[in-house]
Amino acid sequence: MKFSFKIQQYQTDAVNAVVDVFKGQVRPAQDTSYFFDPGRLVPVKTQKAKNTNAYNLFQQELDEQEAKQDIILGYANAPIKLDKAQLLENIKHIQGNNNITPSKELIEGQGKCSLDIEMETGTGKTYVYIKTMFELNKQYGWNKFIIIVPSVAIREGVKKSLQTMEEHFMSQYGKKARYFIYDSKNLTKIDDFAKSNEINVMIINNQAFAKSLNEEKNKEGRGGDKGALIIYSERDEFGSRKPIDVIAKTNPILILDEPQKLNGPATQKAMKRFNPLFSVNYSATHKDKHNMVYVLDALDAYNQKLVKKIEVKGLEMKNLKGIDSYLYCEEIETSPIKPPRVRLEFEVQQTNSIKRVRKLLSEQDSLYALSNGMKQYEGYVINNIDPRGKGTVTFTNGEVLHCADVVGDVTELYKRRLQIRETLLSHFEKEKELYAQGIKTLSLFFIDKVENYRKYNEDGTQELGEYGKIFEEEYMRIFDSKSTELFKDDPYVQYLNRVAADVHDVHTGYFSIDKKGHSVDSKCERGKDTSNDESAYDLIMRNKEALLSFDNPVRFIFSHSALREGWDNPNIFQICTLKASNSDVNKRQEVGRGMRLCVNQQGERMDLLTCGEAMVHKINQLTVVTSESYADFVGSLQDDMKAALYKRPTHASIDYFADRTVKVDGKQYKIEREQAGTIMLYLGVNGYADYDGKITEKYKADKEAKDFAPLPPQLEELAPAIHKLIQGIFDEEVLKMMVADAKETKVKANPLNANFDKAEFQALWNRINHK
Secondary structure (H helix, E strand, O other), X not given: OOOXXXXXXXXXXXXXXXHHHHOOOOOOOOEEEEEEOHHHOEEEEEEEOOOHHXXXXXXXXXXXXXXXXXXXXXXXXXXXXXXXXXXXXXXXXXXXXXXXXXXXXXXXXXXXOEEEEEXXXXXXXXXXXXXXXXXXXXXXXXXXXXEEEOOHHHHHHHHHHHHHOHHHHHHHHOOOOEEEEOOOOOOHHHHHHHHOOOOEEEEEEHHHOHHHHHHHHHHHHHOOOHHHHHHHOOEHHXXXXXXXXXXXXXXXXEEEEOHHHOOOHHHHHHHHOOOOOXXXXXXXXXXXXXXXXXXXXXHHHHHOOOOXXXXXXXXXXXXXXXXXXXXXXXXXXXXXXXXXXXXXXXEEEOOOOEEEEEEEEOOOOEXXXXXXXXXXXXXXXXXXXXXXXXXXXXXXXXXXEEOOEEEOOOOHHHHHHHHHHHHHHHHHHHHHHHHOOOOOOEEEEEEOOHHHOEEEOOOOOEEEOHHHHHHHHHHHHHHHHHOOHHHOOOHHHHHHHHHOOOHHHOEEEEOEEOOOOOEEOOOEOOOOOOEOOHHHHHHHHHOOOHHHOOOOOOOEEEEEHHHXXXXXXXXXXXXXXXXXXXXXXXXXXHHHHHOOOOEOOOOOEOOHHHHOHHHHHHHOEEEEEEOOOHHHHHHHHHHHHHHHOOOOOOOOOHHHHOOOEEEEOOEEEEOOHHHHHHHHHHHHHXXXXXXXXXXXXXXXXXXXXXXXXXXOHHHHHHHHHHHHHHHOOOOOHHHHHHEEEOOOOOOOOOOOOHHHHOHHHHHXXXXXXXX
16 A cells, blocks of 8 residues: 555645745755865865856866865755845744744744744644755755654654655655665765755754764763764764764755754754754744744644544543442443443352353343342442433442443453453444445554563463453454354455454564564663664554555554654554553653544545545544543643643733734735724624633634624725634633543434324324423
């Protein structure tokens, strides 16, 4: 399978936001900056060729010099001709178009300016900055780029993206980018980077140069690891030059992926040695602020349906007064022809032991009787089963259980079993629906220890760990119920029986590999929560597209929690964290691996353009199965989201609207203070804002209905821009829409049939409907 890429407006806007900063910069016509032997600091020589023949003669002369004198030639990015005032004016213009507070000054940072692009996880920031490089080359001739990343995970992901998107950009720009990962053992790539006049991209993680800078300081006093200083040291095999000097002579443009993880003083100082032309920072959560030129935050991404909607299955531990034994409320089943029933797991006294069983029960069923007289279940007779909301079961003794509530003696291992079971139930339910639409469903389990999934005997043979065994037991129980002969004509059942009948084939693990070829725990560097292990990421990235095919039986992936940063397969629909909850872990990071919109068997992304507005979030729902309660997990997740949305104003005011530059039909307008006052009056008179400037439910309802009260005539022309500003005000209620409770009852469609229109039914209905 190959991914299919579309040109989407929001990504084009992000590209243009960077390119337009340099409006007025003239692309040189066949004039190329050459530099000679940068290790010996020979001055730059520039040739402005007036015609092709002169250019070819000059190139031939240089080639002869290089052959005779062993002189290294290279191409550098042409310098920025715009002054600071022009750059700042361009930036303000772009900020006005993108509803961003105008910058007061130009922030240089790395190079002549440092630009910020904010894009929510899963919206394609890697695609955006790769396209930005092609567009900067097209508009201004710049062709030297360095992508700096904070980890091996992101580095390998960037390389995979460049490979995957190669044909897509070839069809747009008629050329390919030459890309490579910096490797201190292969310095010839640096020469190739410098000497080529094509688009050249070096990918490097900061440990490869920032750590070296620190050790270079240490070496001055106490010696040090020479291997770690390769990028800064003169190398015999590199013509007695320093690699950093060769790179610096090219005046590269720096692309910083996740800059908030690159803001340490050593890294910032080391980046200056690249002698960058300018830098662009791409992240969902910027910390150090530069000149922001584009923003697509979590709220924008959700409202524009660019990421999956999140639903959470949380396990809630409860202590009921009258029970000290085990009881688990799994689900409530509804039927158009039967009363609701509840599936409970409880303990049953057998001849010589106690066994846990799962049964589908109805009202008036007694747990005491069904457990063969276990005293702790006395009084537990089902009085009412209510499928509404999260679903509740009420017993005659007054005790109440919700779906996913678990009571009594629950070990840590059994809690993991319940999580695995819930993940499988969600997987099978979603898989059947999506299979009919040509979409493969994947589920991802994060674990803390590899031995819990896979372990090795003394002779090196491999066997399943506890989680692996539990997975296979629970999988087969559900699979047997789904693949029954009763439904053998169902295409989904045929698919299950064809590729998923052998439980050993449906799951696999991606872990770090040791020298013996054994899977081992991934280790994190100090101060980091993700691993830099190349062996595991190589496996993950290599199999990314293969996992999306129905012909591949693997549908469940186990991975070490330290590897979560590298996992972003678009068809992850369930994420289960089989580890103790850690309140310090950013919940957005936990769910981020599954936020991308899914793709079908043709590699087409199931977005607004493919499946329409009504279906995007119906198809794209990510279920997170957590050992925390729903309320605890969602509370932490929403806190993380609110922290990321701190820039958004929380209420309307004259100051918010005044002096804003907005764009309507390609024209720019400035909102004067008097006009800002008129907007506030409009909001108040129409009940769109309360006394404190909070946007009301009436405004939200009119927005949904696309039926706003008309603005005053003098503002009518600006209506689209004004409403965009109003909708940019942060409303915490939206967060509740972004994250749903997976246990909430989903009402299935039950359309009226032809009997409804019959005269006999209408006569009956008219007599009884008032009741």
